[in-house]
Amino acid sequence: MEQTQGRAEGMLKDDALKGKTIVITGGGTGLGKAMGTYFLKLGANLVITSRKLEVLKQTSVEMEAATGGKVMAISCDVRKYEEVENMLAAAVSTFGKVDVLVNNAAGNFISPTERLSANAFSAIIDIVLKGSVNCSLALGKYWIKEKMPGNILNIVTTYAFTGSAYVVPSACAKGGVLAMTRSLAVEWGRHGIRCNAIAPGPFPTKGAWERLLPGAMAEKFDFKNRVPLKRVGEHQELANLAGFLVSDFSGYINGDVITIDGGEWLQGAGQFNALEMVPDAMWDNIEKTTRGASHS
Numbered sequence: 080m081e082q083t084q085g086r087a088e089g090m091l092k093d094d095a096l097k098g099k100t101i102v103i104t105g106g107g108t109g110l111g112k113a114m115g116t117y118f119l120k121l122g123a124n125l126v127i128t129s130r131k132l133e134v135l136k137q138t139s140v141e142m143e144a145a146t147g148g149k150v151m152a153i154s155c156d157v158r159k160y161e162e163v164e165n166m167l168a169a170a171v172s173t174f175g176k177v178d179v180l181v182n183n184a185a186g187n188f189i190s191p192t193e194r195l196s197a198n199a200f201s202a203i204i205d206i207v208l209k210g211s212v213n214c215s216l217a218l219g220k221y222w223i224k225e226k227m228p229g230n231i232l233n234i235v236t237t238y239a240f241t242g243s244a245y246v247v248p249s250a251c252a253k254g255g256v257l258a259m260t261r262s263l264a265v266e267w268g269r270h271g272i273r274c275n276a277i278a279p280g281p282f283p284t285k286g287a288w289e290r291l292l293p294g295a296m297a298e299k300f301d302f303k304n305r306v307p308l309k310r311v312g313e314h315q316e317l318a319n320l321a322g323f324l325v326s327d328f329s330g331y332i333n334g335d336v337i338t339i340d341g342g343e344w345l346q347g348a349g350q351f352n353a354l355e356m357v358p359d360a361m362w363d364n365i366e367k368t369t370r371g372a373s374h375s
């Protein structure tokens with residue numbers, strides 16, 4: 080029988096993030112919204128930021144009503160360093176300080192690479208890699224200047240380490256963010272700044288599904304069939320992991336990337352993994368043949 084208990088429940092104790100101010104880029108939608116809502120429930124102050132202020136405002140109203148927490152909604156295009164600096168200054172002026180940055184904003188689409196214009200490639204690299212660099216740089220300078228500890232959590236994806244066809248700009252950018260994660264973890268560790276990443280597998284969101292599985296593709300390439308656990312992820316499962324990594328309970332974890340994908344990427348990696356299609360009766364015959372072979 081399938082074990083479902085805990086998937087939709089918060090894991091950390093109340094007040095686990097009390098006193099922390101957390102900035103989430105791309106925090107108005109999808110996984111950013113799910114993580115932010117949970118951080119608020121754990122007592123954090125939240126800054127959500129992206130390009131569309133109306134979306135952010137609407138989300139902040141919903142989040143405050145659901146949690147009783149404080150949310151600042153502020154527009155900021157992560158591609159523009161000056162806007163990132165302004166966002167940080169506004170966050171500090173509202174909440175007194177910023178303790179955590181979650182680099183979650185992203186852009187993506189599927190396409191054969193040879194059909195892409197150079198500008199299409201840049202569009203993704205600019206949001207994902209340059210955007211994460213801009214935010215990490217601004218926050219890192221701030222924490223080091225103020226002699227404060229800091230914490231960066233980068234949302235990458237499993238193809239940051241495997242690569243993937245048809246999403247090559249995103250794979251390059253996410254791979255770069257993973258390299259930045261490991262590099263800064265070492266370089267800024269002495270300043271008390273931690274840097275980790277989460278590599279999610281499929282977690283259905285409007286933003287990702289509309290762009291990566293448009294139209295009939297959602298049924299044809301149903302992601303859950305690629306996952307050994309035969310299901311997609313639930314947002315709270317990701318929020319639980321993110322909550323742990325932005326809390327002080329993970330204080331000795333630095334420079335790691337934690338995969339949360341139901342085993343999806345390994346399913347594609349093992350040479351014999353496709354044998355899951357072999358039925359029991361065929362295994363009986365195979366066993367006879369292979370055992371016999373060892374005596375000949």
Ligand code: HXC
Pocket residue numbers: 185186187188189190195196197198199200202203236249280281282286287290291
């Ligand atoms: C090919 C495309 C394209 C497409 C845009 N372009 N869409 N090329 N196929 N589907 C080209 C354009 O023609 C243009 O090049 C260049 O890309 C920039 O396009 P703009 O529309 O001007 O870009 P912009 O307004 O900056 O929008 C960025 C965007 C958009 C990435 C294209 O989709 C966006 O805003 N996305 C944000 C949200 C998002 O993508 N969420 C999903 C994250 S999911 P030319 O040469 O014509 O000027 C994710 C999951 C990973 O990362 C793993 C899941 C399992």
Ligand code: NAP
Pocket residue numbers: 104105106107108109110111128129130131132134155156157158182183184185186206210234235236237278279280281282283284285286287
């Ligand atoms: P999403 O809802 O589309 O989130 C992307 C967010 O990024 C949006 O809120 C968008 O808001 C923001 N954004 C885009 N360009 C920006 C820019 N230039 N400046 C600031 N913000 C910008 O998709 P999601 O599925 O929740 O994805 C969230 C994160 O999880 C991404 O990093 C994604 O790569 C990662 N991920 C998702 C999955 C999945 O299965 N869903 C799997 C692996 C990894 P605006 O349009 O308002 O700017």
